[in-house]
Amino acid sequence: MSDLYFTTDLFSQFDRLHQQMATLFGGYPSSIRSDRLSAFPQINIGTTDDTIDIVAFAPGIDPKQLEVSIDKGLLTIAGERAAVTPDASDEAARHYARERFSGAFRRVIELPQHADPDKVEARYVNGCLCITVGKRESSRPRAITVQ
Template identity: 40%
Template structure:
């Protein structure tokens, strides 16, 4: 019944992978690597979440120290910037040929618009294991309140 159907030719996919890799090398800033990823050059990666009390921003800056990262707030915009040196720049004495470099290096800057109603004056940032957590508390009047129900 299904004798006519051909098996999927995986050799064609390998050819497409080769072509995609070639295009990535020729045009490194064009497009995105995957449909679920951010555009190329978006470093550091950022996760944003909220609780009843605060908005939390997680900045994933692997390979950086806390003093190599700058976090600032102005007009409800959170900005993260810094510089990441390449391993080759750190190892000036050694000579080597690189065949492929996928790790971002150089200066970076990301900005994120924050929602209204945050108490920017009480913002805090903590850095641990390459992750900077920025906690932006909500103003008291915007926090959810429970209303007690009285029996009549």
């Protein structure tokens, strides 16, 4: 027999701690995959000899609602994704889990020094915002002949 004895229900203490943390941080997501505190949209950044390529995964957003700007070496992606409600007339429905982010968002990406702010293109393809930033001519690799 174990010498450990809890005077209170351990699970109720965890529940109380969970409620306190939810109050402190503005509520927990319904599952680990729906972390509201993580950045949206998720991005990939890569580079070639001539460009810096940024892909922001933003499905379900009207491209007209996206704003892309560049200022002082910072690329900003902002917009809003509307909440999806299958049947707006059914107000009695309760959600058990919500894993899709909805609302306003803003991502700021610091570009490297060799990025050329005059050479930026953005396009929205299949739910992805693809941004291409050109590099300055002086930063591109070049062959040097030895004399």
